[in-house]
Amino acid sequence: MTSKSQTKPGNRDAAGATDDKAQRVLIFDTTLRDGEQSPGASMTLDEKIQVAELLDEMGVDIIEAGFPIASNGDFEAVKKIADVVKNAVVCGLARASDKDIDRASEALKGARQSRIHTFISTSPVHMKHKLQMEPDAVLEAVVSSVARARNHTDNVEWSAEDGTRTDHDFLCRCVEAAIKAGATTINIPDTVGYTVPDEYAALIKMLMNRVANMDKAVISTHCHNDLGMAVANSLSAVVSGARQIECTINGIGERAGNAALEEVVMAINTRADVFPYYTGVDTTMIMQASRLVSAVSAFPVQYNKAIVGKNAFAHESGIHQDGMLKNNQTYEIMSPDSVGLKKSSLVMGKHSGRHAFREKLDELGYDLGDNAFMDAFQRFKDLADKKKHVYDDDIVALVDDEMALASEAIKMASLRVIAGSEGPAEATLTLDIEGREKTCTSTGDGPVDATFNGIKKLVPHAATLKLYQVQAVTEGTDAQAEVSVRLEEDGKTATGRGADTDTLVASAKAYVSALNKLKVRHEKNKPAKLRAS
Ligand code: KIV
Ligand code: ZN
Numbered sequence: 001m002t003s004k005s006q007t008k009p010g011n012r013d014a015a016g017a018t019d020d021k022a023q024r025v026l027i028f029d030t031t032l033r034d035g036e037q038s039p040g041a042s043m044t045l046d047e048k049i050q051v052a053e054l055l056d057e058m059g060v061d062i063i064e065a066g067f068p069i070a071s072n073g074d075f076e077a078v079k080k081i082a083d084v085v086k087n088a089v090v091c092g093l094a095r096a097s098d099k100d101i102d103r104a105s106e107a108l109k110g111a112r113q114s115r116i117h118t119f120i121s122t123s124p125v126h127m128k129h130k131l132q133m134e135p136d137a138v139l140e141a142v143v144s145s146v147a148r149a150r151n152h153t154d155n156v157e158w159s160a161e162d163g164t165r166t167d168h169d170f171l172c173r174c175v176e177a178a179i180k181a182g183a184t185t186i187n188i189p190d191t192v193g194y195t196v197p198d199e200y201a202a203l204i205k206m207l208m209n210r211v212a213n214m215d216k217a218v219i220s221t222h223c224h225n226d227l228g229m230a231v232a233n234s235l236s237a238v239v240s241g242a243r244q245i246e247c248t249i250n251g252i253g254e255r256a257g258n259a260a261l262e263e264v265v266m267a268i269n270t271r272a273d274v275f276p277y278y279t280g281v282d283t284t285m286i287m288q289a290s291r292l293v294s295a296v297s298a299f300p301v302q303y304n305k306a307i308v309g310k311n312a313f314a315h316e317s318g319i320h321q322d323g324m325l326k327n328n329q330t331y332e333i334m335s336p337d338s339v340g341l342k343k344s345s346l347v348m349g350k351h352s353g354r355h356a357f358r359e360k361l362d363e364l365g366y367d368l369g370d371n372a373f374m375d376a377f378q379r380f381k382d383l384a385d386k387k388k389h390v391y392d393d394d395i396v397a398l399v400d401d402e403m404a405l406a407s408e409a410i411k412m413a414s415l416r417v418i419a420g421s422e423g424p425a426e427a428t429l430t431l432d433i434e435g436r437e438k439t440c441t442s443t444g445d446g447p448v449d450a451t452f453n454g455i456k457k458l459v460p461h462a463a464t465l466k467l468y469q470v471q472a473v474t475e476g477t478d479a480q481a482e483v484s485v486r487l488e489e490d491g492k493t494a495t496g497r498g499a500d501t502d503t504l505v506a507s508a509k510a511y512v513s514a515l516n517k518l519k520v521r522h523e524k525n526k527p528a529k530l531r532a533s
Contacts, residue, residue: 025268025277026244027261028220029055030064031293032077033093034258035248040298045077047296051249052081054292056088058285060261062115062244067093068107069100075107082111089155091115096145105152116149119159119187122166122174135170142174143181150182157185159222164188164195164203172210179213185244186217190233193226193256197236204240220244223259225251230259235267238277249293250301250308262286262307262339270334287340307334313344318353321346325355348395350384364392366399376402400494403520409434410459410516412498412509419447429454429508451508455515463489463518470503485510487518494518 032048035041043051048065055063065081066074082090090111092104096118108114120131120141127133133141142158149156158178160166166174175186188207190200200223208214219242223230234245251260265283268275290308294301303310313336315321323330328344336344346356357377361368368376376399383398384390411432419425424443427450431438440457444450452465467486472479483506486495494517498509 023277024243025238025279026061026218026220027059027265027279027281028062028064028091028244028246029060029248029261030222030246030258031055031248031252031261032081033064033066034246034254035252035293035297036066037254038252038257038299041252043296045073045080048077049080049084051289051292051296052085052090054285054289055249056085058282058289059280060088061280062089062091064091064093064117064246066107069094069103075103078104078107079110082108082114085111089113089115091117091157094118094145094149096120096141098148101145101148101152105149108153113155114153115155115157115185116153117157117159117187118145118149119161119189120145121161122171123162124167125165126162139170139174139177143177146178146181146183154182154184156183157187157220158183159187159189159220161189162191164190164200165192168203168206168210172207175207176211176213179211179217184217185220186214187220187222187244187246188237188242189222189246190224190230191222193224193230195223195233196227196229197232200233201236201240204237204242208241218243220246221259222246224254225256225258228256230257231263231267234259234264235275238268238275249289250297250299250305252293252297252299260306262290266307266334266339269338283338284340307339313341314347315344316347316349317351318356321356321359322353325359348380348384348390349388350381352380352384360392360395361399364396364399368399368403372402397495400517400520403517408516409519410512412505412512413437415451415505415508417447417450417504419450425450427451427454427504429458431455431458431512433459447504448507451504452511455508455511459515461489461515461518463487463515466493467495468507470507481506483507483510485514487511487514489518492518 032051036043052063052065063085065078068075068078078092090108092108094100094104094116101116101118104116120138121127122138127135127138146156146158160171160174163171178186188203204219221234221237221242223233245259245264247259247261247264249261251257265279265281268277268279269283287308290301301308306312315324315331320331324344324346332344348360354377357380379398379402380395383394413430413432416428417425425447426441426443428441429451438458440454442450442454442457444453466488467484469484471482478501480499480501481503482497482499484495484497486493494514496510496513496517498506498513500506500509
């Protein structure tokens with residue numbers, strides 16, 4: 001397992017050429033253009049700049065920053081991104097029209113390295129119904145648009161929109177003409193996500209075999225995910241000879257999205273045996289990029305999304321957790337740190353086994369003896385049956401309850417309270433503290449205050465009362481009262497409950513119970529008397 005992609009310094013030049021052409025795959029990110037085009041994913045200018053800077057830092061080769069003719073906002077975004085990007089080539093999209101191409105060039109003026117990406121549809125269905133142009137007119141537009149772009153820059157990409165549904169002879173003629181007119185990258189988009197890996201690979205091979213000047217340009221893939229094959233198709237094309245992959249962070253894009261950057265990059269990294277290539281992407285920045293794009297596009301990442309989903313490095317089943325604890329290669333083909341995650345997570349739930357529970361207790365600082373462990377494990381299983389997610393706090397509360405119950409260092413022995421409309425309330429309280437009875441008298445602003453002051457006198461502590469709640473469990477004046485008390489000390493909280501027909505006795509029991517738990521929590525890292533065994 002590698003923790004980074006095999007980045008080689010200085011392996012990119014202004015035209016996107018590499019010093020190791022045979023193995024280097026260029027990553028062309030179109031999150032800010034095709035990704036931003038997906039319904040509901042639009043980003044503000046500042047957000048686009050943030051994304052572009054991160055893509056640049058992570059080593060993306062080409063950043064397609066937008067479609068400058070589309071709106072003034074898009075133009076401004078491409079212009080600003082062109083100004084701030086330091087290493088990557090900044091690219092602007094343009095249809096096969098002089099106005100589009102000139103506008104893209106204008107927006108890219110400030111870029112250290114720029115590319116104009118011009119496209120036109122070549123499939124019969126697009127030419128007839130969308131463009132309403134004859135093939136020969138399309139071919140002419142290919143030549144004139146590429147030549148126009150070449151007047152602005154020597155880095156020109158030409159795309160055959162709907163390339164995978166284009167007649168092969170016509171596609172060969174267009175590609176050859178585009179290269180002759182000066183295109184340095186030829187993109188064959190699977191615009192509607194229709195192709196399959198073998199077919200797409202064969203299409204790339206066909207172009208390499210039949211287009212006489214194909215070796216003068218880099219072949220690019222641009223796959224949509226309508227049938228869920230965008231990544232597989234892109235990689236298949238690379239095996240056939242393509243050396244640029246167009247993709248987006250989190251796979252966002254038109255309809256079902258584009259090939260996901262994190263998936264193509266990690267597939268190349270992880271399966272070097274079948275994909276003997278490398279990219280310039282620092283894979284340890286993948287999670288950061290995914291979170292940023294998800295936040296600014298307001299597109300949540302599905303839990304089971306490959307590489308960046310919440311569950312991609314999470315294990316819940318007892319068998320898997322046991323395997324992971326023995327050796328993480330049992331159930332992980334990539335290390336979490338290779339994509340910028342600190343560690344895998346063992347999700348505690350009803351499928352978790354003893355091994356994982358013991359490990360979790362260890363992580364939380366508990367070391368229970370065998371009997372206490374088995375009791376806690378049983379209670380954990382009961383809780384997991386009722387609750388979808390068992391969080392660390394649930395486990396802490398569960399074990400603290402277990403330990404407090406087992407230890408009960410402080411017990412309520414007796415309580416007598418004098419209260420009424422005259423004077424302060426007075427409580428005479430006896431507590432059993434680790435086997436010895438202690439009594440005191442205390443006053444307070446009302447009977448509850450007097451009682452709690454008494455507890456504080458007998459067991460001095462710095463905890464503050466955060467919650468006091470009384471609930472009648474049954475009806476009538478002899479109703480059983482249930483009291484909840486929450487105490488906090490040094491950032492730790494504990495909740496205790498007490499029930500009695502006398503509300504004041506229930507209150508004292510609840511306070512004492514919370515205090516027992518707090519003491520357990522404070523002393524759990526020491527082999528204290530309060531520890532359960
Ligand atoms: O999907 C597509 O064909 C495109 C082109 C503009 C490259 O996005
Ligand atoms: Zn697209």
